[in-house]
Amino acid sequence: MSVSALSRRQKRLMFLTFDWGLVPIALYLAYALRFGTALPLQQILPSLPQFMVIASLAPLLIVVYRLPWIKLTALDITSLVRIASAAAVFGIVAMAVSYVLTLGAPRSVPIIFAVMFFGLSVGGRTVACLLLQRPWFRPEGVPVAIYGAGAAGIQMASALRRCAEVHPVTFVDDNPALHGLIISGLSVAPPKRLRTMVAGGHVERVLVAMPSLPKTELDALLTRLADLPCEVQVLPSYVDLISGRESEMKTVSPEALLGRDKVALDVPDIATAYAGRSVMVTGAGGSIGSELCRQLLDCNPARIVLFERSELALYQIDREIRALAEARRIEVATRLGSVCDAGRLRAVMASDGVEIVLHAAAYKHVPLVEGNELEGARNNTLGTQVVAAAAEAAGCERFILISTDKAVRPTNIMGASKRMAELVVQDMASRPSGTRFSMVRFGNVLGSSGSVLPLFQEQIRKGGPVTVTHAEVTRYFMTIPEAARLVLLAGAYSTGGEVFVLDMGKPMRILDIARRMIQMSGATVREGRETHGIPIEISGLRPGEKLYEELLIDSASLVATPHEKIMVAQEHSLSQIEVAGMLRELRSAVDDDDAGRVRRTVAAFVKGYQAPNDGAGPKPRPTGLTDATARAASDVPA
Structure with a gap:
């Protein structure tokens, strides 16, 4: 022992x-x-x-x-x-x-x-x-540089030496008098050497340990560190620690939880597809919508139209990007409205000359939509039809729907409503039109509202327990920047009717993510009858929740794109008569406030829909979209 x-x-x-x-x-x-x-x-x-x-x-x-x-x-x-x-x-x-x-x-x-x-x-x-x-052994944790060789940095170095996940390799300090000194067993390097150490793989994370630094100076420092290709964390100030406003280090990036290398999606096709255009983003204040707006700034569009129902969310994203947009001579238009309001959409698209529509507005939280199926169907399915029709009527060049892996053989109304939205877009893409309709389907987005990242962070901050619905629940994960970039690429590659999917590697167990987040916070996982550490509790699958999610309905339809990590799934669609009947039934059910009819409509028109029973849903062999996908996908039940 x-x-x-x-x-x-x-x-x-x-x-x-x-x-x-x-x-x-x-x-x-x-x-x-x-x-x-x-x-x-x-x-x-x-x-x-x-x-x-x-x-x-x-x-x-x-x-x-x-x-x-x-x-x-x-x-x-x-x-x-x-x-x-x-x-x-x-x-x-x-x-x-x-x-x-x-x-x-x-x-x-x-x-x-x-x-x-x-x-x-x-x-x-x-x-x-x-x-x-055991200092003579080479540490296997993440090598970190501690920015600040003062008392806080020395204490942090001492603490990190007892941590298996990370190990300090150097101090970095702005004070020239400290450069070259050995403090607490670590050499002190000047800031100009930090980029070289990161590029050489000697440093993979930077910990800013300067809690007494004034906020203005800290913001300036973080601005200088922002373009480093590594994760940056900030030790809270003493005032924040004493007041209880901060109880853990603030992490800048969730990539450490991704479990795979970040997909490089920086290709010239994106900028050329959006340059000089008027681009409208619905749900512009949401997690994906707001990131789309940020990344559009790099594409130099003529105008970004922020369409959002929430006044607060619209105000926040406008405040964030307006100054940056004005510096690049990009016009920003803020438009309040609902995606279910056809008249408002037509007016906005006409007045702002919208050429490309990125449709990110949706209700996405499975348990909430499961208990509010009428609003879920109204917003996610009927709203998509209204926006797509308005885009076609306005003569828009492209329309891209943002969908989810929960639309594949759904066991919940949220996923079913998104699958019906896909069917609507597929139907419109099959008709003669000047608008190119396409869809993007991806898994869970780390760091988005309602995802496990902010939820687990809050639970860890409170000392636990961290709740996981089932020990074997797995999900595909991607970062917010990857998700937004995939949407923009889909618009660039679209010829009409495609479902774009990203190779996200292997799915990850939510339980493993919970354990890793607890360990990264500096705490330990409570095991068995131990009295210390943060416990993990299995709360049970929620209504409509699957054990495994899938990205494809028909794996045989995979088609390559110019990007090796992006594939196109040309999947089964309904006839125009079937889609019209589905929409008619759905509108009637919503107008009559008949939730049961909504579920019957879903069962009738959504292929593979399974009404929630045990919540497990189908259990296919989880695979990514690499070459192994074509071989393994044959195991996925139809």
């Missing part, structure tokens, strides 16, 4: 025994040094009463000075003073015993005894600490 596995009571008893055993050893060495012999038996035998008295008083003195309470990995100046005080008292006791018992031992022996006890106690603890940390 390792020392770290012992209880605190067991550790205290162990250190009490250790210090107690040092007392006779230190006294023996004092006599040996004083008389210059390794076996000072003739001098020690008359002083045996001194040994016995001091050894009997030692446990009491050790407990009084609380030496067993000193944390092994936190041996600081305060701890050294405490050990020195105990050693001095041991020397005084040895002197008093020698005087009272008239032993005649040299007066220098108690002094040497005190010095020897201090040296052995500190030295023993230092050696034990080194053995536990």
Whole structure:
């Protein structure tokens, strides 16, 4: 059993025994040094009463000075003073015993005894600490650079040395007087070397440990670090820690949880497809919609039309991108409205000369839509039909629907409503039209509202428990920038009627993500009957939730695109008469406030729909969209 596995009571008893055993050893060495012999038996035998008295008083003195309470990995100046005080008292006791018992031992022996006890106690603890940390082994965690070689940075370096997930490799500081120094075992490098270390793979994460830095200066520093190709984390200020506003480091990027390399989607086709155009983004204030607006700025469109029902969300995204857009001479138009309001959509598209529509507006939270199926069908399906029809009537060049993997053989109304939206867009793409209609389908987006990332962060911040619906639940994941980039690429590659999907590698278990997030926060996962750490609780599958999600309905339809990580699925669609009947039934059910009719319509028109029972849904072999997909997809049930 390792020392770290012992209880605190067991550790205290162990250190009490250790210090107690040092007392006779230190006294023996004092006599040996004083008389210059390794076996000072003739001098020690008359002083045996001194040994016995001091050894009997030692446990009491050790407990009084609380030496067993000193944390092994936190041996600081305060701890050294405490050990020195105990050693001095041991020397005084040895002197008093020698005087009272008239032993005649040299007066220098108690002094040497005190010095020897201090040296052995500190030295023993230092050696034990080194053995536990095993500094001679090459750490396997993520190499990090600590920006700031002050007190906070030194404390962070000490803490990180006991962490298996990361290991500090260097300090970075703006102060030239510190450059080249060795602080807490790490060299201090100038900021200009940081980019070279990151590019060479020597640093994969930067931790900013400057909590007393004023906010304006911190913002300026983060701006300089923002373009580094690595993750950046910021230690909260002391004021925030004391006030309780911040209880953990703020992470800049969720890529560390992705479980795969980020897909490079920076291709020239994107910029040329949107340059000089008027682009409308519905749901512009949402997680995906707002990222689309940010990335559109790099495409130099003539105008970005922000269409959003939430006044607050519209205000926030407008405030964020307007100054950047004006600096690039890109016009920004903010338009309040609902995707179900055909008149408002036609007016906006006409007044702003919209040429491309990116339709991101949707209700996406499975449990909420499951309990509000009428609004889910109205917004996700009928709203898509209204926006697509308005785009066609306005003579838009392209219309891109943002869909979800939950639309594949759905077991919930949210997924079914998105599949019906896909059927509507497929139908419109099959008709003669000047508008190219296409769809983008991807899995869960890390960091978006309602995703596991913000939910788990909040639960970890509160000390747990972290809730997972099922131990075997898996999902495909991508980052918000990847999702937005895929949408823009779909618009560039679209010829009409395609479903674009991204190779997202293998699906990830939600339980594994929960464990990794807890460990990355600096905490441990509570196992079994342990009383420390953050527990993970299995809450049970929610209504309509699957164990596994799929990206394809028909894997045989995969077609390559100019980008190796993007594929096109040309899937089964309904006839125009069937789509018209589906929409008619859906509108009637919504108008009559008949939720049961909505579900019957879904069952009648959505291929593969499974009404929620046990929540498990189909269990295909989870695969990505690599070459292995074509081979493995044959295992997916029809």
